[in-house]
Amino acid sequence: MPRVTIADIARAAEVSTATVSNALNGTGRLADTTRARVHATAAALGYGAAAPVPRVLGLAVTTYGPLPWNFADVPYFAQAIGAATAAAHARGYALTALPAAPAAALWRTIPVAGVLILDSPAGDPVVPVLRARGLPLAFDGRPSDPGPREAWVDNDHRAATRDVLDHLAAQGARRIALMAGPGDEHYTRECLAAHREWCADHGVAPRVIPFAPADTDGRTLDAVLRDPGRPDAIYGIYDPCGRRAHAAATRIGLRLPGDLLLVCASEDPAYATTEPPLSTVSLLPRLTCAAAVSLLIDLIEHPDLTPEPVIVPARLDIRASSSPLRLTEG
CATH class of the missing domain: 3.40.50.2300 (Response regulator)
Structure with missing residues (x-):
């Protein structure tokens, strides 16, 4: 491995090479915090040694x-x-x-x-x-x-999402909602895109229920599930979605699966022991x-x-x- 240079330290510490030189040589007028950051960066990068990986x-x-x-x-x-x-x-x-x-x-x-x-x-x-x-x-x-x-x-998140939607439709669901967001990572974007595409292919309007991270009891779902045009199936793409939708359905008296079908993406084995047991999608992180x-x-x-x-x-x-x-x- 090549030796670490002053330029490497400057880039990692987000300072100039002159600042690095002054900090390491004890010269110049630098804030103590800057001088300490440069020294810490230099030590972490192995400056002055061959710095093996x-x-x-x-x-x-x-x-x-x-x-x-x-x-x-x-x-x-x-x-x-x-x-x-x-x-x-x-x-x-x-x-x-x-x-x-x-x-x-x-x-x-x-x-x-x-x-x-x-x-x-x-x-x-x-x-x-x-x-x-x-x-x-x-x-x-x-x-x-x-x-x-x-x-x-x-x-293949698009294929997985379409498989879930196909499964729910085969069980008789006609108003399937996706519970997703606010994340902007590839996973969320792909699931949302697959849902839109599936709905377009089947001539139905997309239904998306925003996931509220702080709503641990699923209270934001109560109004959605009380609405006369409520979803008859939900696919929640995050681990807490199943618990929250189940809790909301129980509060307002909806039966699973009689009144609402439910699937969520999760690796939590507890979903197999709920009443009723919840269908899940595993992304197989292992x-x-x-x-x-x-x-x-x-x-x-x-x-x-x-x-x-x-x-x-x-x-x-x-x-x-x-x-x-x-x-x-x-």
Whole structure:
């Protein structure tokens, strides 16, 4: 590996090369915080040494950009972190998962050989910081503008969404709503696009119920489900959607699946034990993240490699909440 230069430090610390020189030499008139940041950046990058590539990978979840949130509580991300860690260990690497909305300085200085990014939205503020360091990147979820030395793994979200809508229509649903947003990551955009396309193909108006992250009890759904023209089926594309729609239906006296069919995308095994058991779509993060880590390490160890994207099919697990035909046949 080439030695770290003053220009590398300046780029990572977002200061001029003159500022770096003054900070490292103890000269010039600099704020103490600036001088400390330069020293920390230089140490993290291994300035003054041959700076071997650390056998450590970073993991970032940047779905909501600058908003802090505890993604580790979401079953999808919990499984993703576990799978990524196991895949990294299998290749002799450690993995560090950092909290959402980290300070930019952290990403400028953390000593990693490459970074796995989950659910990166358009205009992701973390990605340019990492690219400026020349780090290889792998994305779980297709990025909006993949660059060189970058790879991605994803599901076919349009196919998965159409499969769910086809399933609900086959069970008799005629007013199917998609519960989605406000995220601007590829996953949400693809699901919304597939819903619009499916509705156009079937000559019906799209119905979208905005997902309200703070509405943990699903109260915003009460008015939607009380309306005379209410949806007769909902596909919620995030883990909490099933619980919230189920709670709202129970509050206003709708029966699942008699009055409302319900499917949600989730890795939470508890959905199989609710009353009635809820149908779910699994995006199989254990497979996608393991594949993404493998691609990332390949990029680290073979800088000239240009890996092909990997598509992992999603899985629809049909349960009683979306299958009244099964109930009547039984």
